Amino acid sequence: MSTIARAEVLVSSPGRNFVTLRITTSDGVTGLGDATLNGRELAVASYLRDHLVPLLIGRDPARIEDTWQYLYRGAYWRRGPVTMTAIAAVDTALWDIKGKVAGLPVYQLLGGRSRNGVLVYSHASGVDVPSLLDDVARFRDLGYLAVRAQAAVPDIGGSYGVRKGEVYEPAATSLPDEQPWSTEAYLNFAPGYLRAVRDRFGFDFHLLHDVHHRLTPIEAARFGKDVEECRLFWMEDPTPAENQEAFRLIRQHTTTPIAVGENLTSIWDVQHLITEQLIDYVRTTVVHAGGITHLRRIFDLAALYQVRTGSHGATDLSPISLAAAVHVDISVPNFGIQEYMGHAAETAEVFRSGVRFENGMLLPSEEPGLGVEYDDEAAERFPYEPKYLPVARRLDGSVHDW
Template sequence: MKITDAKIYLNSPGRNYLTIEIHTDEGVIGLGDGTLNGRELAVYSYLKEHLFPSLIGRDPFDTEDIWNFFYRGAYWRRGPVTMTAIGAIDIALWDIKAKALGVPLYKLLGGSSREKVLVYCHASGRDTDHAMEEVAKKRELGYKAIRIQSGVPGMESIYGISKEKDSYEPAKKGELPEEESWNTSKYLNFVPSLFQRARDEFGYDLHFLHDCHHRLTPNEAAQLGKDLEPYKLFWLEDTVPGELQEGLRLIRQRTTTPLAIGEIFNTVYDCQTLITEQLIDYLRMTVSHSGGITPMMKIAAFAAIYHVKIGMHGPSDVSPIALSACLHVSRAINNLGILEYMGYSDKMSEAFPHEIHYKDGHLYTGNAPGLGVEFNKDFAEKHPYQKAYLPINRLEDGTMFHW
């Protein structure tokens, strides 16, 4: 079997997605997702101009060599654009292999470690009352683990809280970046009361999670973790910016609240210290942004040695192709913690028909060969790509801050 062609599609069935097809001389086509929210055009260019020309004529089963060709063979390595482009190709190649062999993808990754994958959903409210209403709705849908975010008194806007009634989409189409404002003191004074309310109303049978979105210092994060200890969070996520791995040491020393980080990581070198020093409990790297299935399986195995579990990023700003790759890896590895699941609109599901299905707090892969996802090009191409930007964030005095 040889690769004969590679194609890219940029569409916006509700939100922007970058989808690739890799074609073979035996008629098997693999799908990959190169979506990088707000930066799809950069990934598009890297794929088209630099990676695709070197794919033609190769054996799609040679995933290890092809991955290293694109990673080791380039002088300029790493970074979200490079690794997302490589990840899209790697996912598509694994899809080809599993389809050619007539098996679900997880069968090629060591088989099944579990029949179903525990997932967590999002419950976000404008204020505490609204957040509790959203938690109740998610519990009724059978979710066992729920991430709770809420608007903070005295702050006009905050990450994760939609101004609209539909699902949260931070990237604004056709606009320059929106600016938000942040006050750490107001946030730190509010969050413990949010989770006290959640435990008072829902008890301790549900798992609760929270995302700080990299906005704290290590000392602030340690204090928040300690304040949240009575409420037994499943994890406290992205407390500090991930560039300085050593920053997690202080937090780890001062709180027993489980820590998670990694959704913006792209290689194992972004989390090597975090893993070997056991500074985190859950690694949040996602398959498509970390170079694909080939490196993600190695990262998961490396993390397992140090008692670190995998809790992959699974937002709706990657398509069902990428989510399915995360789901198949999650089903196969032994050290899974949980998988994020935000769900998809009817429009998105029509563009990407898939076998992924949710039931009672878990996701299931289905038994179709490969990823179990199709790409409805005719429908997707009715929804053209529109340039979109993620917001930026400033402190109340105007200083640029983390978003």
């Protein structure tokens, strides 16, 4: 019987920091899992290296469900982003191995295709409205059928959602960048630039917007009502999700669809949001919600309540996570949309992925497993760099949700 012979935790920074788990069986089959938690990468690397890797050696790699339960229930201290990201890395790597052993891409093991391709959206941004409109035009010319729009609030200085280079990456070096924030200025400005996008480009594509936990429930309700004429595909994270009853108030005041979940890590975190139909899209991810095994449970629950998927897919998820997401997305019946920002050129030197973008959609690799390879030699050129996500402060100096 094949067993797990080795598990390696690989930390590199090709364009940004990534933590990768590589599991090798006694038969020489390897599987890759993403273990990246933006701004807290080494916490997951330690959790894997010091606590989970010793438990994996000698186990049967085919027993994915049993391994998931063993790592989750056996730890006593459950859930949370560090634990669930570490478990996700193990789970995803084992699915990669299972696909390679079977000679099939992972989506075939999940039941095969439910659709021909995976609809994706990317991030248009600007320092002002004209530059935002130019960026939306660029993504439309590239063939995107859905675009997220964000612009810097004038005279404030905060830059959430605004790309500085080719790829949006908010994590900065040294200590966190403290950025100013004014809810009042945002509420006065954002509905206008979303209307400007519709005025210029019309309604023949999907328009999305990320509020990024910045509003109180009643502020979010007012924002959702103000932008109803823009027919947003969704407003994302309108208020922090710790108070899930808050979404009921938002629901009472607007028909703008709501998407939530990129920083939630388990089915229990989203259970109330789904079963009470307080959201329209659940944004949990392979890497932060326990891997393919657990993400499927979340999506199956969501399907019962007509909640669709919309998984987070920023550049802080490695190409391994993106590939795993596409395999899941193409197979589940209640798929909605997949975030896709692309990666830096350096990232592609380390991670070789078979995922393809065509006609506004992503297509999975047809290679056995996930279809991603890790280049150790290239990774050595990109050592780990400590980085933090920003912190937001209101104009009076108090800390606000970033």
